[in-house]
């Protein structure tokens with residue numbers, strides 16, 4: 033019997049497990065002729081999330097933290113329960129010493145940290161590391177903080193994160209050389225939204241030392257692999273609910289009160305997205321029951337299948353790491369994202385051709401920062417509902433265009 037490298041689950045068991053999960057996504061099963069390959073932008077939702085939303089809106093819908101009648105109290109409790117669920121999901125070792133703040137997604141989460149928290153950490157001459165070839169959402173807010181502080185007479189230095197461009201990974205050795213005692217804050221991404229690599233966050237901690245704050249953009253890792261703040265020594269985790277099976281416009285920031293001031297989002301934030309928060313609780317519960325370790329194994333295997341064939345087709349260039357390395361590779365590991373170009377067909381045209389065959393992919397610049405790719409590409413991004421058959425069909429269409 034065939035077994036997976038890092039577990040005793042057989043491939044056959046994994047396939048059966050996946051079939052049962054895929055069957056829980058009505059939009060997927062309702063469109064067997066289409067293949068949704070754009071989960072990095074937004075994910076599809078399982079029935080359990082749709083049910084939780086329906087139940088909430090038809091039994092308890094009210095505002096949170098305001099009224100004193102039962103529906104309002106219940107809504108307030110649901111919001112608090114979601115905070116606790118997220119802490120458990122992230123394996124928060126010290127829940128009394130952390131905060132959970134709900135947002136509309138990763139962008140708002142990172143911007144809130146930059147606007148409301150980071151200025152309180154920094155003094156004149158401090159340095160921050162900015163990942164200049166990652167998503168714009170993880171670049172712009174930090175540059176805005178630098179400008180805002182400069183207007184008040186506090187000058188901080190922005191150190192561009194060094195990259196190893198061929199593999200789409202950070203250059204951890206160069207980062208270790210760059211970071212010094214004034215390097216107070218390091219913004220990083222867990223899984224790169226273009227190159228698909230797991231960015232080896234434990235090596236970032238090794239490179240920058242024990243005192244620097246690390247802020248993790250987990251937009252492409254929450255729901256795709258286990259994300260444990262017991263194991264990752266990071267101070268912030270920001271992510272989007274819509275990319276992790278919850279409703280659009282939901283998300284959260286988790287903050288550890290360990291390095292620097294407490295994270296207290298400023299200002300009056302108004303009515304929270306209660307239904308989004310309810311959907312997030314249901315999504316996290318579903319993901320935990322499914323097992324993020326298995327989801328990772330599944331999507332990594334699909335991405336490896338796609339990468340390994342595609343990079344042998346002369347007509348295509350695969351961006352980032354060229355191999356799908358084994359689970360324990362110290363170098364780089366591709367997660368469920370594969371981005372590529374056809375050497376002659378433009379990315380927009382290729383996206384259009386692929387949709388004519390039923391494949392929904394993303395083809396543009398993927399909101400990557402200025403130090404990233406100069407030309408457009410096609411991105412295939414996977415979740416647990418995607419299948420081997422979808423990958424094989426995609427590969428056969430791509431091969432005919434070679």
Ligand code: PMP
Pocket residue numbers: 072073136137138139140167169170221223224225249251252272
């Ligand atoms: N960071 C990364 C790595 C992303 O992939 C994305 C979305 N593509 C974002 C941030 C922004 O997420 P959102 O639009 O949900 O705020």
